[in-house]
Amino acid sequence: MRIxxxxxxxxxxxxxxxxxxxxxxxxxxxxxxFNLIHCDFDGPFLDxxxxxxxxxxxxxxxxxxxxxFCDNNKTAIDLTTANLKKAGFKNYEIFYGDYKKYLKxxxxxxxxxxxxxxxxxxxxxKALDVLGREESCIADDGMIIVECKFVEDLPExxxxxxxxxxxxxxxxxxxxxxxxxSEQ
Numbered sequence: 104m105r106i107x108x109x110x111x112x113x114x115x116x117x118x119x120x121x122x123x124x125x126x127x128x129x130x131x132x133x134x135x136x137f138n139l140i141h142c143d144f145d146g147p148f149l150d151x152x153x154x155x156x157x158x159x160x161x162x163x164x165x166x167x168x169x170x171x172f173c174d175n176n177k178t179a180i181d182l183t184t185a186n187l188k189k190a191g192f193k194n195y196e197i198f199y200g201d202y203k204k205y206l207k208x209x210x211x212x213x214x215x216x217x218x219x220x221x222x223x224x225x226x227x228x229k230a231l232d233v234l235g236r237e238e239s240c241i242a243d244d245g246m247i248i249v250e251c252k253f254v255e256d257l258p259e260x261x262x263x264x265x266x267x268x269x270x271x272x273x274x275x276x277x278x279x280x281x282x283x284x285s286e287q
Contacts, residue, residue, distance in 0.1 A: 104157050106190070107134050109164030116157055116186045125154040125179050128219060128250060132272040133161060136217070136248055139268065139279060146214030146242050147171060151202055151230060156183030158217045163192045171213075173198040173205045202226075206233045212242040222252040228261075231280065235262020247280040 104116040104127050119125035147169040150159030159170035172183045172195065180199045187195055198205045220226035227249050234241055241247060247264065249257065253276040259266040268279040
């Protein structure tokens with residue numbers, strides 16, 4: 104795992120232990136995700152189900168004003184913390200706990216929310232359901248990016264969220280959702 108571009112370009116990140124339940128996003132998929140969002144970092148970036156933290160760290164390297172990392176796995180939180188320390192970033196928060204609790208209690212309005220839960224557990228749909236409600240932590244012009252296994256069937260519309268783009272990369276799909284009022 105490495106940081107692709109930005110202030111920490113080429114820096115190698117620590118990888119999860121082989122027995123850890125953490126599946127890092129492939130470099131090709133990560134690069135494609137950041138090409139799709141056009142480095143739009145006006146607000147904070149949320150790395151939900153953060154695993155190694157590589158997506159939020161990539162966002163920080165590319166100029167995100169702040170990144171928040173959320174995971175309920177202690178190994179993932181420790182790995183994210185170690186990678187952030189290695190990269191030397193200071194503009195971040197880490198939430199160790201349940202994603203639903205975080206999404207319902209945070210006061211941040213995120214410009215970009217990246218969701219990459221363990222595959223085929225229905226967690227992407229559950230997170231989208233929370234975010235699709237009226238009072239959510241997504242900024243008015245924000246976007247939600249979901250990485251899931253390509254066989255997972257996520258809806259085109261969920262609450263106030265609408266699917267605006269979908270791409271396939273190997274066994275993964277990347278979907279982009281925006282709020283109805285902010286579609287372009």
